[in-house]
Amino acid sequence: MVTTADCERVQSAWFRLRATTLGGVAHHDGDLEWTDGPDGLNLLFPRNLTTAAVRRGLDRARAAGRTPVGAWLASDVDPTALADAGFERGWSPWWMVADLADVAAAAPAAGPHVTLEEDADDYRGEHAAYRDQLSLARLRPRVAWYAAAHVGPGRRFAGRAWSFLDGGLAGVFDMAVWPPFRRRGLGTALLGAVCAAAREAGATHAVLNATPEGKLLYETCGFRQVGEGATWWWHAPAGPVEAAPAVGGDA
Known part of the structure; x- marks a missing residue:
């Protein structure tokens, strides 16, 4: 039986292929997978999120001028770290x-x-x-x-x-x-x-x-x-943006 986890795996593989074939990159930060390709910078189906890890991704996006930044989540993943980092809830993929x-x-x-x-x-x-x-x-x-x-x-x-x-x-x-x-x-x-x-x-x-x-x-x-998932999006604020402060104790 094909499940939502299978849908998420195929979606991740597609983003990864597009990034690596078309001049972008796919990289891991601990357990988090990010792809930077024609779809922009995307965090793909993390199981556990911390504010520090999310902010590292945003620092990378700022340095590369890559916005907006997307995050794709399973419905049972706590999005608090995304909200704390300034992401806003987006549309819900219907798998x-x-x-x-x-x-x-x-x-x-x-x-x-x-x-x-x-x-x-x-x-x-x-x-x-x-x-x-x-x-x-x-x-x-x-x-x-x-x-x-x-x-x-x-x-x-x-x-x-x-x-x-x-x-x-x-x-x-x-x-x-x-x-x-x-x-x-x-x-x-x-x-x-x-x-x-x-x-x-x-x-x-x-x-x-x-x-x-x-x-x-x-x-x-x-x-x-x-099944149903969730997307979250971060848009660069208008005007100059200061670097995000370092966050300790939450790797």
Whole structure:
């Protein structure tokens, strides 16, 4: 049975891959794992938190100019140290799981508007840096798949999705359909495409974190909620910031 702990493991592996492949870093501070990649600086599912350890992470973020800083928690972890360090409660990931056979029955593996891609010229201007992330789809052996949706005579870029293989599980990430193109079945087609690619590579189940906006789509495609987590966020204060004072007695 796939559990919330499995969902958290796949999420951590995805952040770690993105950081280390795309020029960032993943590091441990005692029992805490931090990744610094295209998702920013993130603390991934600690079991025990201390104010001193959290502030060390914030010092690293300040030194690198990396804000906001995210912290992902299981629902049973005490967040007091994050609140003490100035983090604020954010959105709650709804962890969802599906048998990929059920997804295949509900969502097409391919369609006229959705294709798997290893590079694209869809990202320009302020979004140009996102194109670098498609290098993940070119890794060999393959562990990540990117799908894009294009519609109309001009092949307008309408949405995207990723899947990532971690053992027998496929994580689904960064799935979005831009507002003008919603309610056309593109979300279902994107989900089907990336899940089919991971299934062909050996995955048996898919996991993802959903928001209220996307949950209905995922349920329609065979996903069920198995748990809920929490995110916390630290935003740099406006203006000059003094270094955090040293904290003793709490390693």
